[in-house]
Structures are given as C-alpha cells and as structure tokens.
Amino acid sequence: MTSKRPFLSWCLDHFSPPEGLLLLILSVIVGATTGLASVFFVKLIFAIQDFAFGSVSGMLPFLGKWIYVVIPIAGGLLVGPLILFAQEAKGHGVPEVMQALILRGGRIRARVAVAKIAASSLCIGTGGSAGREGPIIQIGAALGSTMGQVLRLSDERIRNLVACGAAAGIAATFNAPIAGVAFAIEVLVCGLQMRAFGNVVIAAVAASVVSRNLIGFKFAFQVPAYNMHSTLEIVLYLILGLTAALIGIMFIRMLNLAENVFDRWKFPQLFKPAVGGLLLGLVGLAYMHLPNLSFPAGSAAHGGGLDTPIPHMYGSGFPFIQAAIQGHTPLWILVALIFLKPLATSLTLGSGNSGGVFAPSLFTGAMLGGAMGHLFSWWFPDIGLNTGAFALVGMAALFSATARAPLTAMLIVFEMSN
Known part of the structure; x- marks a missing residue:
C-alpha cells in the first residue's frame, strides 16, 4: 500500500x-x-x-x-x-x-x-x-x-x-x-x-x-573615516593578522575543550546548559566588580536594545564592538576581553546551549585589534594611528581564522560597516 x-x-x-x-x-x-x-x-x-x-x-x-x-x-x-x-x-x-x-x-x-x-x-x-x-x-x-x-x-x-x-x-x-x-x-x-x-x-x-x-536600512556599525598616514601601517596590520591567527587557534581549542569536557561528563543533558549558565554567570559577576567599567547604551544593530548594564561578554556584544571601533575603550578592558569572551563563549556553547560563534569571533577580533592599535599608537606616536581602524581589521582577521573563510570575513565586515 x-x-x-x-x-x-x-x-x-x-x-x-x-x-x-x-x-x-x-x-x-x-x-x-x-x-x-x-x-x-x-x-x-x-x-x-x-x-x-x-x-x-x-x-x-x-x-x-x-x-x-x-x-x-x-x-x-x-x-x-x-x-x-x-x-x-x-x-x-x-x-x-x-x-x-x-x-x-x-x-x-x-x-x-x-x-x-x-x-x-x-x-x-x-x-x-x-x-x-x-x-x-x-x-x-x-x-x-x-x-x-x-x-x-x-x-x-x-x-x-x-x-x-x-x-x-x-x-x-x-x-x-x-x-x-x-x-x-x-x-x-x-x-x-x-x-x-x-x-x-x-x-x-x-x-x-x-x-x-x-x-530598516541600518548598518551594524557606524565607522568614522580612516586614513592611512604611512606605509609602516601595512606592516602593523600584518602583525595584527598573525596575532589574530594565534588568538583564533586559542579560541577554537578552548571551545573544543569545553565541548569535550561537557560531552564526557556523566550528567543529565537536560541540566548541562544551566551548569554552563552558572559558570558564565560567575565570570560575569566577577567582571562586573572591576573598577571603571563603561557601558554603551542600546544596541548598535537592529533597534534600540537594552540600557541596563550587562557584562560586555554577554550576548553578541555588538554595542561594545561599536565602542572599540570608535576608539572609546581603555586598553586594559580590551586586553581582558580578548580572553574573557572566548572563555564565556566556550562555557555557553560547550555546555550545550544554542548560538553562533561568528559574533564572538568578531567581538574578540575587535578587542584584539583595538588593543594592538593602542600599543602601536604608543610605540609610533608620530604616525597618527587610529585604534578604531585596527579594531575593524581585527574583526575580519580573527573571523577568518576561526571560520577559515577569509572572503566571507572581509565581505561581512565591509557590509556591516558600510
């Protein structure tokens, strides 16, 4: 039949x-x-x-x-x-x-x-x-x-x-x-x-x-005009790209380690995401006790968003990416988030929660680029470097390292930033 x-x-x-x-x-x-x-x-x-x-x-x-x-x-x-x-x-x-x-x-x-x-x-x-x-x-x-x-x-x-x-x-x-x-x-x-x-x-x-x-026709990030003042900047961007590859490898290995640990853990799958939420919450709680934190208002993409302060590594983190592109973030926070964002993402997704890794990769890349932009500006003050430009390039570089898709990485950053 x-x-x-x-x-x-x-x-x-x-x-x-x-x-x-x-x-x-x-x-x-x-x-x-x-x-x-x-x-x-x-x-x-x-x-x-x-x-x-x-x-x-x-x-x-x-x-x-x-x-x-x-x-x-x-x-x-x-x-x-x-x-x-x-x-x-x-x-x-x-x-x-x-x-x-x-x-x-x-x-x-x-x-x-x-x-x-x-x-x-x-x-x-x-x-x-x-x-x-x-x-x-x-x-x-x-x-x-x-x-x-x-x-x-x-x-x-x-x-x-x-x-x-x-x-x-x-x-x-x-x-x-x-x-x-x-x-x-x-x-x-x-x-x-x-x-x-x-x-x-x-x-x-x-x-x-x-x-x-x-x-509405909105771009995820509002990017100021950047200019290249010296050919030395090309070398600095190359250094940023190589560093992004190393951070990308660290990100991938942290995520794989978290997935393997939770997969091998003899614990009901029903409650594993909650355990990941607990560990993430403890990281966020510790982060919120750090001094002199700043919180961009609203969300940079697709609407108004939330004005209540939440840890920068929570969610997609687009508002703080915007702040890094504008060059409004202190160096120590950028350096901390280079490691805290992959850790938070590994705890979230490794425990069985649901979400993507593209946005965390873009976030980590922006933090890395912004941090290196600060360092390069101190080491080469006469060039007139813009830290926001390094944050933008860092986004594409680290996304390319984690997704192994350089063409997609470049095009996403170009289109998101207009």
Whole structure:
C-alpha cells in the first residue's frame, strides 16, 4: 500500500514546471521566509533580554549583581528541554548544516527550525555569549530543506535550497547579502554550479529586502573615516593578522575543550546548559566588580536594545564592538576581553546551549585589534594611528581564522560597516 502523497508534490509532478523556474521560485520563497524568521528571531532576542535584565532585575532588586548569575542559569534551564526536543539545535548551527549536506543529502528535520529559534533566543537573551548568525543559518537551511522534502525533490535540489537558506540567513541577520552568498560557496558547498549559484544570490537578496523593509536600512556599525598616514601601517596590520591567527587557534581549542569536557561528563543533558549558565554567570559577576567599567547604551544593530548594564561578554556584544571601533575603550578592558569572551563563549556553547560563534569571533577580533592599535599608537606616536581602524581589521582577521573563510570575513565586515 503506497503512502498518500503531499498535495504540493502531486501538483509539482502534474504540472511539471521547468526546473530553472521551479528553483527560482523556491529560492525566492526560502529567502523571504528566512528573512521573516530572522526579523522575528532578532526581535525575540531583544524582548527576552529586556525582560530578563530589565523587568526581572527590577522585580528582584535584592539580588543586586547576583542577577548576572541567576538569569543565565534560568536561561540554561529553559534551553535544556528544547535541546532534548531537537538535538540538532545544540551548539553552533553551521557544523550541523554541513553534516546534513554531506551525510543526509541536505535533509534537516522541520522541528529544528522551531527549536533553534526558541533555544538560541533564550540563550542569547539571558546573557549567553553567542551570536545569532549560526542559528539563523541553521534555521534558513532547515526551512529550505523542509520545503524540498515536502515537494519530494532530489538530493541535489534539496542541497541547493539548503545553501539558499544559509545564504539568506547571513544576508538577513548581518544585512550582508554578498557575504551570505560568499559564505554558502566558501564554507557550505564548495562545488556549487553556476545554475545553483544564481539561486543562492536570489535567496540572499530576497532575505535582505525583507529584513530591510521590516527593520530598516541600518548598518551594524557606524565607522568614522580612516586614513592611512604611512606605509609602516601595512606592516602593523600584518602583525595584527598573525596575532589574530594565534588568538583564533586559542579560541577554537578552548571551545573544543569545553565541548569535550561537557560531552564526557556523566550528567543529565537536560541540566548541562544551566551548569554552563552558572559558570558564565560567575565570570560575569566577577567582571562586573572591576573598577571603571563603561557601558554603551542600546544596541548598535537592529533597534534600540537594552540600557541596563550587562557584562560586555554577554550576548553578541555588538554595542561594545561599536565602542572599540570608535576608539572609546581603555586598553586594559580590551586586553581582558580578548580572553574573557572566548572563555564565556566556550562555557555557553560547550555546555550545550544554542548560538553562533561568528559574533564572538568578531567581538574578540575587535578587542584584539583595538588593543594592538593602542600599543602601536604608543610605540609610533608620530604616525597618527587610529585604534578604531585596527579594531575593524581585527574583526575580519580573527573571523577568518576561526571560520577559515577569509572572503566571507572581509565581505561581512565591509557590509556591516558600510
């Protein structure tokens, strides 16, 4: 007895549209849907963050700075059941998409998109040191894969739709359609055919158009004008790049170590994210007791954000990246965050929480570049170096080291900073 075929699959076989037209229409649908999901995801993160560190903090004033411990633990307790509901929602998101492309013909369960949105928004909104780009890549890929499975398309077509969804995720969350296309080609599907390449471009543009119409045409970072005053600066940027490679290796090894420790720990998976939240909270609590900390108001990307001070290594950290690019951050804080941000991200994602590593990589790179910019300015005062320029270059350099995607790294920084 044959199983009942989905209505859309029957229509596809009955009308037999040209393959190029079919994939064109599907790529627009995947891109637009991912754009909508990205907007919802970002708004949900801000709503949870405002509630957790604004409303809840106001309702429990007796906790004082211990609120920075309690909120991440609560977030971890909420994330745990979601990870059990869909194991693929655990961790970064990008490795799971690559695994689906290589081992399962691009097939990703539909429940992953729902679980990933919920788990990642709870994690990041309650202070988890992670980015939103990894989750939205996996969400877009899951949407594309689900659409291909419902229509009973071939593995090749499903892989194409997965690449479309991933590119659309980058385009929507970073307002960077070109970087989204580069990411899909450079990281996910290296052997992309020209025909499939066009679909990825269309999906990325569709996602970017939807995101810009709903959120507004805003760049993540406002960058002042920089000028090169001496050819010596090229050598200094080279030194920064080499240092970023070393810090990137440290970041990767710290994250791998945390994942291995938590994976081998004989403890219920349901509560591991809460343990990671506890350790993260203790780091944040200690950090908030440091003297002379400054806190940029609001969020630099996609809206107003939160005015309540939270540790700089919590969340994506975009407001403090903006401060580093403007050159408004003291050297000692930059140096401390070079190591504290990878530590916080390792505790967050290693314990099974959900989020991306792109934003933490950009954050760490900005801190490294800003710190080295300060040092170079002291060592070569006559050149007139701008520390913010080194922070911007450091973002691309360290992202390239951790993601091993130099083209995507350059394009993301260019598009995020206009």
